Amino acid sequence: xxxxxxxxxxxxxxxxxxxxxxxxxxxxxxxxxxxxxxxxxxxxxxxxxxxxxxxxxxxxxxxxxxxxxxxxxxxxxxxxxxxxxxxxxxxxxxxxxxxxxxxxxxxxxxxxxxxxxxxxxxxxxxxxxxxxxxxxxxxxxxxxxxxxxxxxxxxxxxxxxxxxxxxxxxxxxxxxxxxxxxxxxxxxxxxxxxxxxxxxxxxxxxxxxxxxxxxxxxxxxxxxxxxxxxxxxxxxxxxxxxxxxxxxxxxxxxxxxxxxxxxxxxxxxxxxxxxxxxxxxxxxxxxxxxxxxxxxxxxxxxxxxxxxxxxxxxxxxxxxxxxxxxxxxx
Amino acid sequence: xxxxxxxxxxxxxxxxxxxxxxxxxxxxxxxxxxxxxxxxxxxxxxxxxxxxxxxxxxxxxxxxxxxxxxxxxxxxxxxxxxxxxxxxxxxxxxxxxxxxxxxxxxxxxxxxxxxxxxxxxxxxxxxxxxxxxxxxxxxxxxxxxxxxxxxxxxxxxxxxxxxxxxxxxxxxxxxxxxxxxxxxxxxxxxxxxxxxxxxxxxxxxxxxxxxxxxxxxxxxxxxxxxxxxxxxxxxxxxxxxxxxxxxxxxxxxxxxxxxxxxxxxxxxxxxxxxxxxxxxxxxxxxxxxxxxxxxxxxxxxxxxxxxxxxxxxxxxxxxxxxxxxxxxxx
Numbered sequence: 061x062x063x064x065x066x067x068x069x070x071x072x073x074x075x076x077x078x079x080x081x082x083x084x085x086x087x088x089x090x091x092x093x094x095x096x097x098x099x100x101x102x103x104x105x106x107x108x109x110x111x112x113x114x115x116x117x118x119x120x121x122x123x124x125x126x127x128x129x130x131x132x133x134x135x136x137x138x139x140x141x142x143x144x145x146x147x148x149x150x151x152x153x154x155x156x157x158x159x160x161x162x163x164x165x166x167x168x169x170x171x172x173x174x175x176x177x178x179x180x181x182x183x184x185x186x187x188x189x190x191x192x193x194x195x196x197x198x199x200x201x202x203x204x205x206x207x208x209x210x211x212x213x214x215x216x217x218x219x220x221x222x223x224x225x226x227x228x229x230x231x232x233x234x235x236x237x238x239x240x241x242x243x244x245x246x247x248x249x250x251x252x253x254x255x256x257x258x259x260x261x262x263x264x265x266x267x268x269x270x271x272x273x274x275x276x277x278x279x280x281x282x283x284x285x286x287x288x289x290x291x292x293x294x295x296x297x298x299x300x301x302x303x304x305x306x307x308x309x310x311x312x313x314x315x316x317x318x319x320x321x322x323x324x325x326x327x328x329x330x331x332x333x334x335x336x337x338x339x340x341x342x343x344x345x346x347x348x349x350x351x352x353x354x355x356x357x358x359x360x361x362x363x364x365x366x367x368x369x370x371x372x373x374x375x376x377x378x379x380x381x382x383x384x385x386x387x388x389x390x
Numbered sequence: 391x392x393x394x395x396x397x398x399x400x401x402x403x404x405x406x407x408x409x410x411x412x413x414x415x416x417x418x419x420x421x422x423x424x425x426x427x428x429x430x431x432x433x434x435x436x437x438x439x440x441x442x443x444x445x446x447x448x449x450x451x452x453x454x455x456x457x458x459x460x461x462x463x464x465x466x467x468x469x470x471x472x473x474x475x476x477x478x479x480x481x482x483x484x485x486x487x488x489x490x491x492x493x494x495x496x497x498x499x500x501x502x503x504x505x506x507x508x509x510x511x512x513x514x515x516x517x518x519x520x521x522x523x524x525x526x527x528x529x530x531x532x533x534x535x536x537x538x539x540x541x542x543x544x545x546x547x548x549x550x551x552x553x554x555x556x557x558x559x560x561x562x563x564x565x566x567x568x569x570x571x572x573x574x575x576x577x578x579x580x581x582x583x584x585x586x587x588x589x590x591x592x593x594x595x596x597x598x599x600x601x602x603x604x605x606x607x608x609x610x611x612x613x614x615x616x617x618x619x620x621x622x623x624x625x626x627x628x629x630x631x632x633x634x635x636x637x638x639x640x641x642x643x644x645x646x647x648x649x650x651x652x653x654x655x656x657x658x659x660x661x662x663x664x665x666x667x668x669x670x671x672x673x674x675x676x677x678x679x680x681x682x683x684x685x686x687x688x689x690x691x692x693x694x695x696x697x698x699x700x701x702x703x704x705x706x707x708x709x710x711x712x713x714x715x716x717x718x719x720x
Contacts, residue, residue, distance in 0.1 A: 063581040063601065065657035065693065067620045072660060075621070079662030083647075083679040117655035251393040254654075271393065290397045291405070317413075324651050324688045325447035327395035330402060332409030349413040353683070358654045359691070363395065388718040 062255050069258030073114045073134055080121055084385050087124055093148035094141065096121040097131035106224040106233045107131070107153030110162045110217055111146055111169055113138045115256070116277060118386035119355040123214065125384030128221035129162075137256050138278045140168030146176035150185060158186030158230035160237060162216050164209025165193040186230055190237040192216050194246040194366060196305045197274030197283055208276050211318040211355040212244035212366040215378070218387065222377035240374060245302040248364030249282070249294060250275040252322060254357050273297060277320070277357045277364075291327075295334035298365040308344050308369055314378055315339075315346040316366040321356035323363055328352065331363060348378060354386065392585050399588030403444045403464055410451055414715050417454055423478035424471065426451040427461035436554040436563045437461070437483030440492045440547055441476055441499055443468045445586070446607060448716035449685040453544065455714030458551035459492075467586050468608045470498030476506035480515060488516030488560035490567060492546050494539025495523040516560055520567040522546050524576040524696060526635045527604030527613055538606050541648040541685040542574035542696040545708070548717065552707035570704060575632040578694030579624060580605040580612070582652060584687050603627060607650070607687045607694075621657070625664035628695040638674050638699050644708055645669075645676040646696040651686035653693055658682065661693060678708060684716065 066072050077096060081089050089096045097109075108128070110120040113135040120132035130153040135141035150159045159180070163169050170191065177187045193204075194212030201208050220237035228236070251271045253262030263279050266272060271289065274282030289297065302308075317332045319325070328351050339346055347370065355364075368374065382389050396402050407426060411419050419426045427439075438458070440450040443465040450462035460483040465471035480489045489510070493499050500521065507517045523534075524542030531538050550567035558566070581601045583592030593609050596602060601619065604612030619627065632638075647662045649655070658681050669676055677700065685694075698704065712719045 063599070063618050063691065065581075065621050065624060065653065065661050067622055067660070067664070072656065075663045076656045076659040079647075079659035079664075079666065079681065082662055082666045082676075083659070083681045115654075115656065117659070122655075251395075269393070288393050291395050292397055294395060317409075321654050322652050322689060323395065324445075324686060325452075325683070326402065326406050326445065326688065329406040329409035329413070329447070330397070331395050332412055333405045334397070334409075336409065336412045346412075351409065351413045353655070356654060358656065359652060361393065361689070383720055388720065390713055390718065390720060 062260060064257055066257055072257045073136060077134060090148055093145045094134040095131055095145060095149040095152060096124060097149065097152050098124055101153065101155050103155045104157050105155060106157045106228065106230050107155065107159040108220045108224050109149050109153060109159060111141050111173065112164060113140060115358050116355050122386030123217045123384045125382060127225045127380055127382030128217055128384045128387065140166065140172050143172045143175035143179065146173055147179050150176060150180045150187060154185045160220055160230060160233050161187065161189040162213065162220060162237065163189050163191045164213050165191050165206055166203045167205060168203065188230055188234045190216060190234060190241050192241045194244045196245050196247050196301050201276055202280040203278065210246050210248060210277050211316055211364045212246040214354045215244050215314060215366065215368045216240045218382065219374060219377045221382060222380035225380065236373065236377060240368060243369040244366060245306050246364050246366040247298045247301045248275060248362060249273045249298065250320065250360055250362035252361040253279060254360040277355065291330045291334045295331060295338055299335060299338050302365065302367055306369060308367060310343050312345045312347045312370045312375065314348045314368040314370060316350040316354060318355055318364045318366065319353040320360040320362040321353060322359040322361040325352065328363060335365065392590060394587055396587055402587045403466060407464060420478055423475045424464040425461055425475060425479040425482060426454060427479065427482050428454055431483065431485050433485045434487050435485060436487045436558065436560050437485065437489040438550045438554050439479050439483055439489060441471050441503065442494060443470060445688050446685050452716030453547045453714045455712060457555045457710055457712030458547055458714045458717065470496065470502050473502045473505035473509065476503055477509050480506060480510045480517060484515045490550055490560060490563050491517065491519045492543065492550060492567065493519050493521045494543050495521050495536055496533045497535060498533065518560055518564045520546060520564060520571050522571045524574045526575050526577050526631050531606055532610040533608065540576050540578060540607050541646055541694045542576040544646065544684050545574050545644060545696065545698045546570045548712065549704060549707045551712060552710035566703065566707060570698060573699040574696060575636050576694050576696040577628045577631045578605060578692060579603045579628065580650065580690055580692035582691040583609060584690040607685065621660045621664045625661060625668055629665060629668050632695065632697055636699060638697060640673050642675045642677045642700045642705065644678045644698040644700060646680040646684060648685055648694045648696065649683040650690040650692040651683060652689040652691035655682065658693060665695065677705065
């Protein structure tokens with residue numbers, strides 16, 4: 061018997077969205093399409109949206125708000141939303157200036173988006189996209205050709221949303237979002253599996269004293285199973301892999317210590333302290349640090365580390381005000 | 391082997407606080423006393439602070455910020471901070487207008503506070519307190535004479551902080567905070583135990599298909615063990631117990647669906663949808679709904695429901711702007 065707070069497993073996504081708009085009355089949802097969007101649209105602003113499977117809450121609807129996303133489309137658990145759903149969101153948020161869709165690099169999302177884009181363009185709506193591939197763990201994975209998109213995507217939401225809020229056009233918003241995607245790297249680790257609602261057991265398992273470095277947010281294989289590590293060791297492993305891939309030395313960066321859902325905030329802050337020591341050594345200035353559950357895998361225990369390398373533009377956009385359920389900046 | 395992201399268990403609280411102020415540079419901490427406080431003090435404003443054991447993150451330091459707390463004192467895991475620690479915080483945040491301390495009704499916190507208050511008053515600092523006893527589950531408990539204080543305390547932080555930010559004096563801040571404490575009720579349930587860092591096993595256990603209604607945030611006994619319930623059933627059980635105790639009919643209320651740390655946000659939103667249906671039936675208007683991990687028990691799975699009955703004053707204070715790591719309102 062799996063203990064979850066739910067009614068019928070097949071209704072869990074709809075009931076979640078129902079609860080979500082109840083808690084956030086500035087948002088609305090289109091039931092049939094599982095599209096959540098900001099009620100208030102700003103005429104002439106580029107629309108920014110995100111799509112993806114459910115089970116990663118607060119992603120993606122938690123990032124809807126002024127200065128961030130205008131809409132999010134929820135797929136089934138760990139499954140891509142359909143072209144039809146994506147089209148509905150595009151239609152809803154386009155106010156004439158076009159729509160930027162932030163995608164994570166999963167084959168289903170990309171395929172369905174390409175159809176939605178075609179359908180929207182046939183209606184005269186300009187649609188662009190940015191594909192986030194921040195996870196440095198593995199070159200290809202179960203559901204992706206090329207690197208996976210994980211928590212670093214939240215930075216791309218923030219940058220794209222802030223640029224659109226400044227009144228930039230679709231080309232400019234896409235350029236800034238692409239720059240964020242190009243400059244963010246992430247690396248994660250998992251300590252336990254999660255169980256999809258409706259199933260009796262997890263899709264994989266880890267030994268009692270085993271962790272997996274580099275596991276994906278749907279339980280995709282990582283690079284190495286190992287014994288339990290200290291926070292200091294973990295910080296070193298995760299950061300090293302990130303820094304092998306992009307040169308952050310003597311740079312400013314934004315840092316995210318993301319929890320996968322089942323790890324207490326206390327442990328994430330402990331990891332933050334470990335990362336801090338390493339950044340000081342490496343002369344990297346973390347000018348903004350996010351610690352919390354930003355992109356989860358249901359109740360999976362574990363974390364990921366994301367770093368966005370900043371230039372003046374990205375720094376300005378990162379620090380611009382925003383107001384969404386999962387990220388507010390004054 | 392317990393899998394936690396930590397170094398030495400005995401350092402976990404200090405390392406957490408180190409990471410906390412790294413992520414929130416507007417805050418400072420006094421290492422020796424494990425006091426976290428706002429760097430910027432407003433001369434003449436009543437200081438508002440909270441005290442309590444660690445393991446309930448983001449409580450308590452997560453509520454420090456403009457319009458909320460000025461300081462928080464962290465005890466060891468699930469253990470009360472000392473009088474000395476509390477005194478340090480009182481001294482730090484008093485700017486001449488006195489200090490209100492928000493306490494949860496645990497004997498250790500109360501006893502240590504009474505000593506700290508005496509020491510502070512000997513220095514000429516005015517100190518008042520409000521004791522929160524929102525948990526309607528049991529009349530007395532392991533660590534408390536009278537009802538326990540749980541997640542509803544966050545509402546008291548908000549109300550007291552907002553009243554102090556308005557420039558009210560200590561008597562007025564205490565009166566508003568007391569009104570909030572008098573009008574908030576909570577009721578929780580747990581689905582799994584948590585393990586204290588450094589220990590090998592939990593302090594209690596639940597069967598594979600067993601939950602405990604009314605369990606406290608340190609694993610104190612509840613009122614009933616039962617089989618797994620649906621979200622709709624849980625909403626009914628929790629809400630009924632709350633409404634037996636205070637008459638919310640035809641009132642406005644603020645609602646909090648609090649996760650205990652190990653329960654995915656998805657499930658909390660599902661519960662929110664179940665609660666919504668009941669509130670509509672009962673003609674209670676939830677004018678603000680909080681869903682998330684506000685006062686946790688490490689990685690415990692489960693939740694609590696809190697409802698604050700509002701009058702015009704409480705509503706105004708609840709909706710006043712605030713900016714803390716765990717609650718921001720624009």
